[in-house]
Amino acid sequence: MSDSGKSFKIALLGNPNSGKSTVFNQLTGLRQKTGNFPGVTVDIKEGRLRFPSGLEARLIDLPGTYSLYPTSSDEKIVTAVLTNPADPFYPDALVYIADVTHLDKHMLLFTQLLDLGLPLLLALNMSDSAAEQGIKVNTARLVAQFRIPVISISGRTGENIQKLLHELEKLIRNEPDAAAGSEMVFYPLREQEKQVVDAVRHNLPIDNAYCALLLAHHHGWLPFLKKQERETLSAIVETKDFQSLRAQVDETLDRYDRFTPIVRKTIQQPFVSGGTTTDHIDAVLTHRLFGPLIFFGVMLMVFMAIFFGYDTTGGWVENATGILVDAVGNNMADNWLSSLLVKGVLPGLQGVLVFVPQIALLFLLISILEEVGYMARAVFIFDKTMRRFGMNGRSIVALIGGGACAVPAIMGTRTISNWKERLITVMVTPFISCSARIPVYLVLIPVALPLSTWWTKALIFGGMYFFGLGAALGAAYVFKKILRTSDPSFLALELPEYRMPHWKNVWLTVWEKVKAFVAGAGKIIFMISIALWILGNSGPDGALDNAESRIRAEMSDSLTPEELNDRVAAKRLEASYAGIIGKSIEPAIRPLGYDWKIGIALLSSFAAREVFNGTMYTIYSLESVGAKEEEEASNQRPFERYGRLRQQMTDDRFENGDRVYTLATGISLLVFYALAMQCMSTLAVVRRETGNWKWPIFQFLFMSGLAYFFAWLVYTLLPKV
């Protein structure tokens, strides 16, 4: 190995709950990004390591797993990377993170890595907890045994992180004593395994015996194998009558038999009697009655925080963009560029930024729950409930996350090993009312029920969340009945010890999610806003100018200049391409109680539902008051906001004189926005997670179909008053 020009790749490995991500965050800080894993399309976190000498390397954070015999798609990544030297993430060296307080349970994967023959470093993490519990570790013994560098560290306190870097640098520079361990074999192959390995090595260009064995075990799914290689491996397994599952268990047990005595000689642990703090907490949090009650209490608090958080922070963002709009308006000539900025770009930017505080807040709360170890308990409590609806206890994490944004929530479903359970979770998570629906609900609820009390409105607002949850569970139940799978389904989940959250982890998670939102969903919202501006400001030859001169000729006497300008803008919009499109779909949405203006808003919302309010302001030609009103919004109670917009909507009439916004139309729109798939970023992430376009297209059709049907139903049933 030389360090000239080529960048070193170091992979971080460990069991779930080994504290691996804390160590990763300690080593890389903000110098990390989430890359895309080709083929399996799964994100892998990567960071930049800077050694004291100035040498740099890439640090790759592979998902936590117990073994190289994976059961879920995130665990499969580890095996797929480590058995394929051509993989872009294939590391030059490995760092194995083990929880030293449970070393007897954390050595299995380590010994498997040892047999892969890559330069390896063993980091015994949680040295701080070990010291507290009076655990003594003889690292010298481990060094002698495995002939690799072994270091006691603490990801939480940062203890020995510099030393880890130092040893790691020695390892990748291949200094004499460092990589000696790569020659040793921990697990001696059994006779049949030897035959299989020999046959694999004879047919494929593989050197390492254990790697050859892993290819034989996993030839059915490893994504990088060519068809011919797969067939060759399959034939070898067949002719040698190699029973993969059996052999995996035998190998695992044999490894335990070999390393358990070593661990026993290494670790001195005082005998502890009685329950630990975690046991006491769990006696309440997983209690038959209190457990579920506390869960609902916690969820209620999380969503109250989101709602009131939106209330305050949304105003700040609106104020800030309002100032920008004024600045542009006052300092630029009135031309197409300033119009694009003021009416296209800045509202688009605001549409993105307005969600940032909520997304940050929700992920802050979720990641705290995750960090302290509470999420695993929620999974345990609700596994049965979720299974009744064809999902897995782990789905609860996605459904909660869906309350912020479906995109990261859907990415989090990778921990579900069963394809059917995972797919159902992915399909129904977008029904959960995400933060993008909040502003839409806030405008529509008072429009539907103008005379009701504040509390009725708040109740309906809360009801929308239950409606979304009900839709998610109902759809899941139907999918459960339809879909078939032979995949095994697991709960088998470790319930980690409760810990205080490690704040660096929490902040980095929030930072990462917000960044992903701004880069992904944000980009789309932004582009739609601009596209909408273009469609709204152009039309067939001369149509816009004709509409303008007509209205000016008719109305110039009866209106104030400001009113006239607003009316002109409305007529121009009606004559524009956006207006033409809206009118052409009006017959299709008329049964739901919508007119062409709502049609435009619906169409633009199919890219991102949060565009609704902005489009409505444009349509009702309220740009002149829109910015001002949003500025005021921060001082108003939630359902009193957007007053001028609501007034315009309430006054609006169909050509026959009937009011457009009746109770029926308002509720119909609320139902539509709760159910419809109106988010391109979600569809894009579903495409990535399911591997083809079949599922996102299906999801789009069934969600929108359901929205149309129920919107029609409530419009038909409710009084048009």
Place this chain on the structure above:
Amino acid sequence: MQRRYRTIADLKQHESALAIAVTDPALAGKLTAMGVLPGTLIELVRPAPFGNAFYIKVDGIRLALREEEAACILLEL
């Protein structure tokens, strides 16, 4: 006929028993990798609030297992 083993479902809350074998090969791979091995002491901490799953302790590790997963761990009488 008398069974020669018990399973976690037969344990009372906070009762422990030695595991003697893990049967189902598909589940055994997962469970052994997580540390549920023949010869380890398994304690039933409590059943899940809505049933269908168990909270168990194995050598200081806490695990949540479904009934089917728990059923393939054979315990000493």
